[in-house]
Amino acid sequence: MSDASDGDKDDDSGHRPPQKVQEAAQRAVKWIDEGKAGKGFTDTGEHRAHQLADGQTVDDEVIKKMRAYFKRHAVDSSAEGFHGGEDGYPSPGRVAWDAWGGDPGRDWAESQKIDGE
Numbered sequence: 568m569s570d571a572s573d574g575d576k577d578d579d580s581g582h583r584p585p586q587k588v589q590e591a592a593q594r595a596v597k598w599i600d601e602g603k604a605g606k607g608f609t610d611t612g613e614h615r616a617h618q619l620a621d622g623q624t625v626d627d628e629v630i631k632k633m634r635a636y637f638k639r640h641a642v643d644s645s646a647e648g649f650h651g652g653e654d655g656y657p658s659p660g661r662v663a664w665d666a667w668g669g670d671p672g673r674d675w676a677e678s679q680k681i682d683g684e
Contacts, residue, residue: 581624582679584668591669592619598662605659608666616666633676636667 584592595616598604604612615633618625625633643664648655657665668675 581626582630583624584619584622585671585675587671588619588668588675589622591665591671592616592667594669595662595665596620598657599666603657603659604662604666608659608663612663612666619666619668619672627681630676630679630681633667633672637673637676640664 592615595604599608599613599616615629618629640660640663643649643658643660646658646660647653648658649661649664650656667673
């Protein structure tokens with residue numbers, strides 16, 4: 568699976584995250600376990616990280632939440648520590664970004680067909 572549209576919607580069970588989304592979330596789970604998520608990190612973010620890391624299918628509502636998350640937090644990518652090689656990497660914002668699937672998660676969520684759209 569190499570493209571954001573991989574992991575398309577299963578017939579009845581929802582949207583299956585592609586490998587690159589799972590890998591970003593797996594990275595976030597590791598960082599969360601290492602205490603790098605910061606004190607503002609939410610239970611929802613941790614749940615989403617585990618859900619995506621495990622390759623669990625998600626429903627249309629989760630796809631909508633992912634889209635909203637990435638729109639709200641796009642500004643986080645300009646903060647120090649968001650990109651590898653910067654001081655403070657991974658920043659709490661980067662940990663949270665990857666918990667939601669990272670850049671592949673953003674692209675995948677935007678590519679998914681939602682019932683009623």
